Amino acid sequence: MNSIVYFEIQANDPKKCIKFYENIFGWNFVKQEGLPIEYFRINTSGMEGGMFKRPAEIPPLNCGTNAFTCTIQVENFDKIEQKIIENGGIVAMPKFAIPGMSWQGYFLDTDNNVFGIFEVDRNAK
Template sequence: MTTHLYFEIQAESPDRARHFYGELFGWAFTRVEGLPVAYWRIDTGGMQGGLLQRPAATPPDECGTNAFTCSFEVDDIHASAERIASLGGQVALPIFAIPGTCWQGYFIDPEGNTFGLFQVDEQAGD
């Protein structure tokens, strides 16, 4: 695994979130088409990120952490997914292509925490 990280923010209202983070940090957002959820790349001027339409209900108040999801770069996302399963983890969202960028997948660790993995591949989705 390399040291590259990618953060994502889930939002009930992506318009509201884009306005908030754009005004707060000056981040720019670019819509990405062809994904299984509404998605925008975030240009922070540094670390890479994304914003997506929350795919499930917002956790209730006082339920625990409602946070960003971090994704880790791996050399072989399919081998990593198999390893996750063998260690007691689960698939949260099956591996999919982000066209021209990478393969992405989301998983749940044995403690119930969601995290992402990505494998850089400029041919993804072709």
């Protein structure tokens, strides 16, 4: 628990970006159904990840990192969310179900860095 176990890549053109990672690293992408956005699961033969269309503008060059988002597996989503908020974090995307897999959500830390948490729950709907 509490380890980084998943990463996500945001892309303006996911299909173009998918080809890039397939051609360079041989990663496998599979469209995930049942989510509120178009989403592709990534299998890297190591850590798994996902890709989706960027929901906001790319930060301008020379203005900080434009990077992968890491997700941390937690034992109790609601308990950790409360701790995040109590310690100055902000909800960026509220808790939602990845049907039959887990609960997922995104937050901003005290310096506006985005990170995700998820709780495994095969009954999530």
